[in-house]
Amino acid sequence: MLDFKCSDRMKTLKPSTIREMLKYTSDPTVISLAGGNPSADLFPAKELHEAAKDVLENSAAVALQYGITEGYPPLIKLIRERHKTKYGIDTPGDEILITHGGQQVIDLATKCLVNEGDTVISENPSFIGALNTFRSFRANIVGIPMDYEGMRIDLLEKALKTEKNVKLIYTIPTFQNPMGVTMSGERRKRLYELAVQYNIPVIEDSPYFELSYSGPPVTPIKAMDTTGHIIYAGSFSKVISPGIRLGYAIAPAELIAKMTVAKQGEDVCTNQFFMVAIAKYLEKYSLDEHIQECISAYRKKRDYMLECIDKYFDKRVAHTEPGGGLFIWCDLPEGCSGTELWKFALERKVACVPGATFDVKADPSNRGFRLNFSLPTMEEIDNGCRIMGECLKEFLNKKD
Ligand SMILES: Cc1ncc(COP(=O)(O)O)c(C=O)c1O
CATH class of the missing domain: 3.90.1150.10 (Aspartate Aminotransferase, domain 1)
Known part of the structure; x- marks a missing residue:
């Protein structure tokens, strides 16, 4: 053995x-x-069945082939339009990378930004998948306590003053896993200001963002980002299906280019069949x-x-x-x-x-x-x- x-x-x-x-x-x-x-x-199994059938009948040569690492361009376009019209996130250039779920965004961003021994600041408690990613890159994870309004920004500021080699801040500001809480507008603004002041990128992990039961969704932190400090991790897992494994990063083009190279060493490209099928689904049916x-x-x-x-x-x-x-x-x-x-x-x-x-x-x-x-x-x-x-x-x- x-x-x-x-x-x-x-x-x-x-x-x-x-x-x-x-x-x-x-x-x-x-x-x-x-x-x-x-x-x-x-x-939406019936609709996905229709979309998949259409893909295999009419677009098999594209859907069953390798694709470009950035993702299937028509799906990138749909994600771009949706985020601009609904959430005010503007991505005029190459700011989107389609991934195997939001989890891969966390992995690729950490791979690109964090060296062994560097510090990652995370809400505490937080999503175990992200914590395990930070652990796998041998980061020093500093937890910032949460209350029922999200991450304690006063304690984040304290940590930013004292911690060495902070390379990344990780937050799930909307309907957090595990706590279900949402960071208040005031705290979002302050978090962004601190990220700019200390020049530290932030992963805004948002797989639950659109599942809002008590009024319209809040504004993503990414929508106020004029400096490129926010790496937005989006996902279709909770609003279509987790089995399709589709998520995306929205970040400055220079970082997306690095994450694209990092992704080539992991899986070459995201599942091309599902990218084409989901593009068809989004064109034909109303995701909203x-x-x-x-x-x-x-x-x-x-x-x-x-x-x-x-x-x-x-x-x-x-x-x-x-x-x-x-x-x-x-x-x-x-x-x-x-x-x-x-x-x-x-x-x-x-x-x-x-x-x-x-x-x-x-x-x-x-x-x-x-x-x-x-x-x-x-x-x-x-x-x-x-x-x-x-x-x-x-x-x-x-x-x-
Ligand atoms: C906060 C958070 N981020 C990311 C993920 C990963 O989701 P995906 O299926 O998009 O990789 C999950 C899944 O449960 C999650 O709760």
Whole structure:
């Protein structure tokens, strides 16, 4: 047997608790509030079937061939138009790179900007996929605490004054994963000012941006960017399907050129078939109408989960009230660990994700836990929250 020696870069990576949890959630008696996927009921399968058929009948020579690394030009054009008209993000030149999901934008930007030992500043808690990317590049990750208005910008400013070799700031300002919170307009403005003042690029990771349930979407930070400091990571995963693996970076052309070279060493080009099929889909159907369907389905589930939390959870447990996205975050009282609660709840057949999973230092004493409302049915939301409420009561009483 090969006695392989793992690279140093892989030693620091944390296995995803979420993947580990699939072991438990495949048990049909466990109610899972732990997932993070969009609901399969909302995939536009019929429309994608039509688009795929059209592609294979009429554009097979292009769709089944290698494509240019930047991405399929008609899809780039559609992304450009959508972002200009809807969100005020202007990309007149070569500022767009199509990728295999938003995850690859994070990977390529980090590869281009961060050397081993450099500092990446991230919200804490944050998306584990991004944290693992920073770990794989052997970055020093500095976590900035979040509150229910997003990243604490006062603490970001403090960190920028004291930390050495900061090469990147990572934020999910809209409907954050895992907390579901949205950075206020004032904080967005201040974050951008600080990025310019300290001359540090920012990844604005925004896969949930268009899933807005309580009014029109906020303005992306990228829309105020006149200096090229913001690297926008967009994705079709949550509004069309994650299986198609399509995302995109919007950044200054010089950085996009570097990320394009970096991408050539990873996968040559993004899946050409799906780029052509999604371009057809976007030309023929209304993505906005489809997003509205997703919004009404998810809004109902969000509202119901919030109702159930209010009905069943101990009032000592704080929770966010997300304006969009897929997640609600709960905070246990001081001195209680989300990891302990997670184990306790799993034994009683309800699954959440412990806050430690998203913690920059993977700290098991993190008081938070994440709940997802896109995957469970209404009945599962009710039963899951009821059982979780009983667990919380027992768990907190034991701590008293
Ligand atoms: C905050 C955040 N960023 C990026 C991603 C990756 O998404 P994609 O499927 O576009 O790679 C996810 C997926 O869950 C996410 O939650």
